[in-house]
Amino acid sequence: xxxxxxxxxxxxxxxxxxxxxxxxxxxxxxxxxxxxxxxxxxxxxxxxxxxxxxxxxxxxxxxxxxxxxxxxxxxxxxxxxxxxxxxxxxxxxxxxxxxxxxxxxxxxxxxxxxxxxxxxxxxxxxxxxxxxxxxxxxxxxxxxxxxxxxxxxxxxxxxxxxxxxxxxxxxxxxxxxxxxxxxxxxxxxxxxxxxxxxxxxxxxxxxxxxxxxxxxxxxxxxxxxxxxxxxxxxxxxxxxxxxxxxxxxxxxxxxxxxxxxxxxxxxxxxxxxxxxxxxxxxxxxxxxxxxxxxxxxxxxxxxxxxxxxxxxxxxxxxxxxxxxxxxxxxxxxxxxxxxxxxxxxxxxxxxxxxxxxxxxxxxxxxxxxxxxxxxxxxxxxxxxxxxxxxxxxxxxxx
Amino acid sequence: xxxxxxxxxxxxxxxxxxxxxxxxxxxxxxxxxxxxxxxxxxxxxxxxxxxxxxxxxxxxxxxxxxxxxxxxxxxxxxxxxxxxxxxxxxxxxxxxxxxxxxxxxxxxxxxxxxxxxxxxxxxxxxxxxxxxxxxxxxxxxxxxxxxxxxxxxxxxxxxxxxxxxxxxxxxxxxxxxxxxxxxxxxxxxxxxxxxxxxxxxxxxxxxxxxxxxxxxxxxxxxxxxxxxxxxxxxxxxxxxxxxxxxxxxxxxxxxxxxxxxxxxxxxxxxxxxxxxxxxxxxxxxxxxxxxxxxxxxxxxxxxxxxxxxxxxxxxxxxxxxxxxxxxxxxxxxxxxxxxxxxxxxxxxxxxxxxxxxxxxxxxxxxxxxxxxxxxxxxxxxxxxxxxxxxxxxxxxxx
Numbered sequence: 001x002x003x004x005x006x007x008x009x010x011x012x013x014x015x016x017x018x019x020x021x022x023x024x025x026x027x028x029x030x031x032x033x034x035x036x037x038x039x040x041x042x043x044x045x046x047x048x049x050x051x052x053x054x055x056x057x058x059x060x061x062x063x064x065x066x067x068x069x070x071x072x073x074x075x076x077x078x079x080x081x082x083x084x085x086x087x088x089x090x091x092x093x094x095x096x097x098x099x100x101x102x103x104x105x106x107x108x109x110x111x112x113x114x115x116x117x118x119x120x121x122x123x124x125x126x127x128x129x130x131x132x133x134x135x136x137x138x139x140x141x142x143x144x145x146x147x148x149x150x151x152x153x154x155x156x157x158x159x160x161x162x163x164x165x166x167x168x169x170x171x172x173x174x175x176x177x178x179x180x181x182x183x184x185x186x187x188x189x190x191x192x193x194x195x196x197x198x199x200x201x202x203x204x205x206x207x208x209x210x211x212x213x214x215x216x217x218x219x220x221x222x223x224x225x226x227x228x229x230x231x232x233x234x235x236x237x238x239x240x241x242x243x244x245x246x247x248x249x250x251x252x253x254x255x256x257x258x259x260x261x262x263x264x265x266x267x268x269x270x271x272x273x274x275x276x277x278x279x280x281x282x283x284x285x286x287x288x289x290x291x292x293x294x295x296x297x298x299x300x301x302x303x304x305x306x307x308x309x310x311x312x313x314x315x316x317x318x319x320x321x322x323x324x325x326x327x328x329x330x331x332x333x334x335x336x337x338x339x340x341x342x343x344x345x346x347x348x349x350x351x352x353x354x355x356x357x358x359x360x361x362x363x364x365x366x367x368x369x370x371x372x373x374x375x376x377x378x379x380x381x382x383x384x385x386x387x388x389x390x391x392x393x394x395x396x397x398x
Numbered sequence: 399x400x401x402x403x404x405x406x407x408x409x410x411x412x413x414x415x416x417x418x419x420x421x422x423x424x425x426x427x428x429x430x431x432x433x434x435x436x437x438x439x440x441x442x443x444x445x446x447x448x449x450x451x452x453x454x455x456x457x458x459x460x461x462x463x464x465x466x467x468x469x470x471x472x473x474x475x476x477x478x479x480x481x482x483x484x485x486x487x488x489x490x491x492x493x494x495x496x497x498x499x500x501x502x503x504x505x506x507x508x509x510x511x512x513x514x515x516x517x518x519x520x521x522x523x524x525x526x527x528x529x530x531x532x533x534x535x536x537x538x539x540x541x542x543x544x545x546x547x548x549x550x551x552x553x554x555x556x557x558x559x560x561x562x563x564x565x566x567x568x569x570x571x572x573x574x575x576x577x578x579x580x581x582x583x584x585x586x587x588x589x590x591x592x593x594x595x596x597x598x599x600x601x602x603x604x605x606x607x608x609x610x611x612x613x614x615x616x617x618x619x620x621x622x623x624x625x626x627x628x629x630x631x632x633x634x635x636x637x638x639x640x641x642x643x644x645x646x647x648x649x650x651x652x653x654x655x656x657x658x659x660x661x662x663x664x665x666x667x668x669x670x671x672x673x674x675x676x677x678x679x680x681x682x683x684x685x686x687x688x689x690x691x692x693x694x695x696x697x698x699x700x701x702x703x704x705x706x707x708x709x710x711x712x713x714x715x716x717x718x719x720x721x722x723x724x725x726x727x728x729x730x731x732x733x734x735x736x737x738x739x740x741x742x743x744x745x746x747x748x749x750x751x752x753x754x755x756x757x758x759x760x761x762x763x764x765x766x767x768x769x770x771x772x773x774x775x776x777x778x779x780x781x782x783x784x785x786x787x788x789x790x791x792x793x794x795x796x
Contacts (some may be wrong), residue, residue, distance in 0.1 A: 357762035364755035365763030372770040 005324035006030035006317075007156035007333075010145055012133045012168055014041050016048075016109075017292025017309035018161035019116035023061055024317040026123035033153055034120065035131035035145065037162070041117050043109035046186040047218045047225030049203065050107070052100035052388045054307035057314045059102060066115040071107035072217045075201035079373055082208035085256035088373035090202075091384065099381070100388045106203060106216045108188060108223070112306070128153075136160075136168060138286040157287045157330045159316070161309075164275060166294035172282055177275040180299060180356065181235045183243030184274055186227040187267030191217070194224045194265055206259050209362030211251050213259050226266050227300075228252065229274065231360065243271050274299060276353070279346035284338035286331050291316060296345040301355035304348050304387065315341050348387070403722035404428035404715075405554035405731075408543055410531045410566055412439050414446075414507075415690025415707035416559035417514035421459055422715035424521040431551055432518065433529035433543065435560070439515050441507035444584040445616045445623030447601065448505070450498035450786045452705035455712045457500060464513040469505035470615045473599035477771055480606035483654035486771035488600075489782065497779070498786045504601060504614045506586060506621070510704070526551075534558075534566060536684040555685045555728045557714070559707075562673055564692035570680055575673040578697060578754065579633045581641030582672055584625040585665030589615070592622045592663055604657050607760030609649050611657050624664050625698075626650065627672065629758065641669050672697055674751070677744035682736035684729050689714060694743035699753035702746050702785065713739050746785070 006029060011022045014036030022032045050058070050071075058064040077091040093104040120127060128151075135146040136158055143158040160168025164177055191200075203216040210231035218225050230251035235242035245268045252263055276297045283290040292309030316337045323333030361369055381388075404427060409420045412434030420430045448456070448469075456462040475489040491502040518525060526549075533544040534556055541556040558566025562575055589598075601614040608629035616623050628649035633640035643666040650661055674695045681688040690707030714735045721731030759767055779786075 354762060354765065358766060361763060361766075364752060365759060365766060367752065368756060368759075368763060368767050368770055372766055372773070375770070375773075 006320050007324070007330035009033070009320075010035065010143060010153050010155035010158040011161055012136070012145065012158060013037075013161035013163060013166075013292075013294065014117075014127070014129070015043070015161065015163055015292070016113060016116065016306045017163075017294070017312065018159075019113065019120055020057075020061070020310050021159055021161055021291050021313040021316055022125045023063075023116055023119045023123060024057075024313040025320070026120060026125045027061060028317050028321055030317070030320070032120075032124075033126040033128070033155060035128045035133050035147070035153060037130075037132040039130050041113060041127075041129065043113045044186070046109055046188055046227065047106055047216060048109045048112055048306055049216070049303035050105045050112070051303070051307050052096055052102035052104060053390075054310045055102040055105055056100075056390065057310045060314075061116075061119060063112075063115045063119055064102075066118065067105070067107055067111055070111040070219055071105040072201075072219075072221060073103050074106055074203045074216055075199070076203070077104075078199075078202045078204045080204055080206050081370065082206035082211065082213060082252075082255045082259045085258055088207070088370055089376045090378055091381075092378065093203075096388070101390060106218060106225070108218050108225075111219070133162075134167070136171065136288065138288055140286075143287050157289070157320075157334060159289055159291050160294045161291045163293045164277075164297040166290065168288070169290055169294050171288060172285060172290060173280045175277055175280070177277055177297065179235070180274045180276070181231055182229050182274040182356075183232045183235070183248075184227055184229045184272045184300075185245075185248060185266055185268055185270070186225070186272070187269075188218050188223040188225045189265045189267070191222055191224050195261060200224070205359070206255070207359045208252075208255055208259075209366060210360050211255070212359050213252075213255075213262060215262065224265075226262060228263060228266055229300075235273075243273070276349065279342075279349050281342050281346075282338065283342055284331075284334035287334070289316070289334040289338060295341075296349050298349040299352045299356050301352045301359060302348060302387065304352065308345055308348055311344070312337075312341055404718050405722070405728035407431070407718075408433065408541060408551050408553035408556040409559055410534070410543065410556060411559035411561060411564075411690075411692065412436075412515075412525070412527070413441070413559065413561055413690070414511060414514065414704045415561075415692070415710065416557070417511065417518055418455075418459070418708050419557055419559055419689050419711040419714055420523045421461075421514055421517045421521060422711040423718070424518065424523045425459060426715050426719055428715070428718070430518075430522075431524040431526070431553060433526045433531050433545070433551060435528075435530040437528050439511060439525075439527065441511045442584070444507055444586055444625065445504055445614060446507045446510055446704055447614070447701035448503045448510070449701070449705050450494055450500035450502060451788075452708045453500040453503055454498075454788065455708045458712075459514075459517060461510075461513045461517055462500075464516065465503070465505055465509055468509040468617055469503040470599075470617075470619060471501050472504055472601045472614055473597070474601070475502075476597075476600045476602045478602055478604050479768065480604035480609065480611060480650075480653045480657045483656055486605070486768055487774045488776055489779075490776065491601075494786070499788060504616060504623070506616050506623075509617070531560075532565070534569065534686065536686055538684075541685050555687070555718075555732060557687055557689050558692045559689040561691045562675075562695040564688065566686070567688055567692050569686060570683060570688060571678045573675055573678070575675055575695065577633070578672045578674070579629055580627050580672040580754075581630045581633070581646075582625055582627045582670045582698075583643075583646060583664055583666055583668070584623070584670070585667075586616050586621040586623045587663045587665070589620055589622050593659060598622075603757070604653070605757045606650075606653055606657075607764060608758050609653070610757050611650075611653075611660060613660065622663075624660060626661060626664055627698075633671075641671070674747060677740075677747050679740050679744075680736065681740060682729075682732035685732070687714070687732040687736060693739075694747050696743075696747040697750045697754050699750045699757060700746060700785065702750065706743055706746055709742070710735075710739055
């Protein structure tokens with residue numbers, strides 16, 4: 001049943017951010033239309049990590065139970081030295097339900113997307129594919145979105161969840177994605193193709209100067225996800241073909257045998273430049289707001305891209321409901337959402353950049369880092385509690 | 399009384415290394431001649447730190463009691479952030495006599511030199527000043543040293559203790575001092591000139607990107623020693639006048655108020671380039687050997703230059719006595735001395751370079767370093783025990 005509390009909402013973008021926003025609103029009775037530019041809902045064929053700050057929200061959305069049979073609950077997060085093949089530090093994940101009230105999961109991106117999509121379908125979200133919104137207008141008493149093919153959507157508010165290259169963000173900020181000069185190859189392979197590997201129950205990030213390799217199991221351990229990332233020398237020289245497979249191989253040539261061998265099963269069909277944008281404070285203006293990567297695209301080093309989009313979606317529904325219940329206009333709800341979320345998302349964006357630097361250091365900085373990590377008490381949660389802990393999240397927001 | 403165990407020895411160089419070597423040998427009954435190039439025995443007008451690995455030896459030489467009334471026993475070694483004016487970590491020095499069997503002292507370099515000189519005079523070392531040895535020859539059955547003014551010294555063995563710019567080292571290695579590009583200003587000022595300062599009982603090293611300032615009290619707290627060190631931008635450009643006082647001021651301009659104010663009382667009359675040399679293994683050849691800075695010049699970051707020279711002197715006397723008692727020729731004693739000391743001195747040289755880099759890092763490396771230092775358990779002696787502990791010293795030597 002449609003809510004008289006929540007405004008009718010147009011969500012632009014059908015990735016993890018857009019679908020989760022639509023689902024959060026629909027489950028509270030909101031009328032939601034979602035416009036996805038592609039011909040179908042699909043994700044990159046690779047894995048995703050979901051920390052407790054995300055799985056807590058997915059549980060409330062009824063999605064957690066759907067994905068758990070497909071997901072893996074890894075035993076540990078491990079940082080290892082890609083050169084010397086030694087473990088630097090780790091974080092036990094098995095006590096996360098007790099500690100943070102929700103599990104740490106890894107799963108295939110498509111499996112998460114499918115579960116969110118199914119939720120949206122079941123809760124009455126009006127889903128449109130092949131709907132490329134090229135113009136969006138706040139008319140004062142509503143929003144009008146025009147598609148490239150002439151279709152028009154009208155709603156009370158609109159949420160731009162159209163990702164890193166967001167077109168909607170242009171209404172908020174005059175910025176462009178920042179290329180970190182790093183290139184990623186990623187993909188999941190059947191476990192039987194993996195010849196030699198670290199403990200299969202772990203999420204392992206192998207760190208080296210200017211490179212890293214992340215590995216973890218997917219689909220109940222039947223697949224193995226691998227992401228190889230390196231600083232492209234030819235990007236720095238301005239080559240258009242930067243980060244090609246030859247460069248990938250050269251970058252990892254000095255790594256330990258395990259890491260080098262892992263590259264043999266890495267898909268080299270696609271490569272991704274590693275981009276983010278600087279934080280912006282203003283995600284809401286009148287009847288329009290941004291969400292997920294459109295609002296705060298981040299580097300991957302904290303594995304928080306999707307998690308932060310889920311936090312956005314949850315906070316958005318909260319703020320719109322609070323405004324509606326108080327008889328305040330939806331623009332106030334959007335402003336409250338942005339005010340609550342921006343400081344935390346900004347911190348995650350910035351910390352992700354810093355961790356990227358920490359992961360990739362060389363020389364004396366590597367020496368200090370390794371000392372710090374090896375010395376670290378593995379039971380020390382100071383560096384992650386601010387991300388995963390619900391109480392810390394509330395403190396961040398206030 | 400002259401010993402029939404120890405060979406008659408010529409020590410070339412009358413700094414802390416040369417005088418301590420002469421004293422060690424003379425106290426065991428050796429006949430020692432010492433040739434100092436300058437017109438008098440003198441040290442730079444600044445402070446020196448003596449760790450337990452040095453004060454232990456000074457006690458055996460009867461020197462410790464002489465210097466204690468002039469020295470200060472600092473309460474702590476402190477590493478502080480020169481930019482943010484905060485303490486990063488510290489090491490309690492008050493329990494050093496119990497822990498390492500000897501105190502940690504700071505004193506004026508001249509006070510140490512005078513005490514060593516007095517010991518040499520009392521124990522019959524033949525001291526020559528204005529004696530610039532320009533030629534040294536191992537004749538097979540002895541050594542002959544010729545001075546610039548025509549004087550000649552003969553002995554059974556010769557020890558080159560002629561410092562960083564050692565002429566004797568040329569007989570062992572074809573190397574030159576390596577300029578780190580850092581410049582030091584140092585000097586001690588009367589305590590009443592010091593307007594504002596950190597805890598006067600501490601040895602404080604203020605660390606910043608490409609710079610540091612070390613401060614500690616001298617002469618029973620009546621003087622304050624200061625050493626300001628920075629990476630000279632004009633050295634990198636090849637300027638001859640690199641590291642001038644204008645550069646000093648510019649380098650420290652971004653520091654906290656305390657550090658900037660401290661520069662006001664720093665003597666800018668003299669500046670020193672910070673030099674060392676790469677380690678060499680062969681300090682002994684026939685009847686000749688190197689000692690102190692001539693053997694292993696090091697950067698100052700561990701404050702071990704004089705301490706390692708004292709360890710050399712002690713080990714040299716031990717090895718010569720052992721060879722003599724066994725009826726072996728002195729060349730074997732010298733070879734045993736070098737074999738025992740080189741690995742440890744090499745480790746100190748290399749660790750000093752690494753600490754220099756750690757002290758001067760910027761950016762993300764500074765972030766990691768500060769985290770490491772702030773997190774450090776101040777009761778943790780792992781990073782210093784290998785230097786200060788007598789048992790560890792024996793392990794290093796074996």
